[in-house]
Amino acid sequence: MIAANSVQHNSLGKINIDSRDQYRCEYIFAFVRRALGKKTPTQSFSNSKSASPAEKNELFKRIRLQQTNTHIDFSNGDTFSVYDQRYFYRNLYKYILVSLYLQSNYEHFRTYNKICDVGAGSGTFLLAWLMTGLYLRYGRLDGEIVLSPLDYKELTLNDTNGFQNAVSQAAFSRIFRNSIGNIRFSQEDLLKKKGDPSCLYLCGYVLTNIEPNTNIFRFLIGKCVIVDFPEKTREIEALAWKRRRFASTSFSLHSKISSNLIKPIKSVAVEVHSLISGPEVPSDAAHLQFAAE
């Protein structure tokens, strides 16, 4: 446990991605997209019916409203499929940006071998984290992708919904083929438990989606990399200040998107709002390769 008076809360501010790092993110992104046959996981691996245009519009409206904390029930596979088909590739790019930023600038982020994607959906965040780690280790991605148990001892995809577990399992089996046995699939509600300090938790747009009254304070004592709406990351930062029991660092990454990827990402630029909680948060941006503003 960290002593209350030593707990740090920092902001690294807004960080613009330069063209070299944009190129590296796009290289990893294009590799994963090819490996998935340029489809999203629910397009490839589920029999979920396609929603009507009116149903899709209603869901997108509610997702935008999430910034004011609208709870969306993703236990319905059709709802999740609409979400995945609209946001999978955009989120994949965002998670690659965060993964590259952290793993290339902070040594300890490359060494975690127990990693859990919480509220994993299609497993997008863990996929980005692992592919970025492999790219940084080997300088390129090609051939069969192997996850060595020496590098990754315990990998978990966690989602309270069975449909999402089945979809992420199918997507990971396609990409990691012979290494799929190294990955665990769990349906436990980890957010109601105390965070395990030996595990790195990846939390992508899950905290905006949990039941409004869930107390996540005990979970956040563990090491988490959170990507969410800025309103949510600010709320967690405020909780860290108030409780003074867990450290946090926030930052936002901004990247342009090359013209050939605008269609799958559905945007000309992306902004990622992230917050890291737990005992080993980065406290200064001085040595970063990425250009900080």
Ligand SMILES: C[S@@+](CC[C@H](N)C(=O)[O-])C[C@H]1O[C@@H](n2cnc3c(N)ncnc32)[C@H](O)[C@@H]1O
């Ligand atoms: C908006 S989706 C995000 C999925 C994925 N992280 C991504 O970025 O594409 C939120 C996911 O969190 C899951 N979820 C909601 N509450 C959860 C909880 N308490 N524990 C684990 N998963 C949860 C939902 O089933 C849903 O798949």
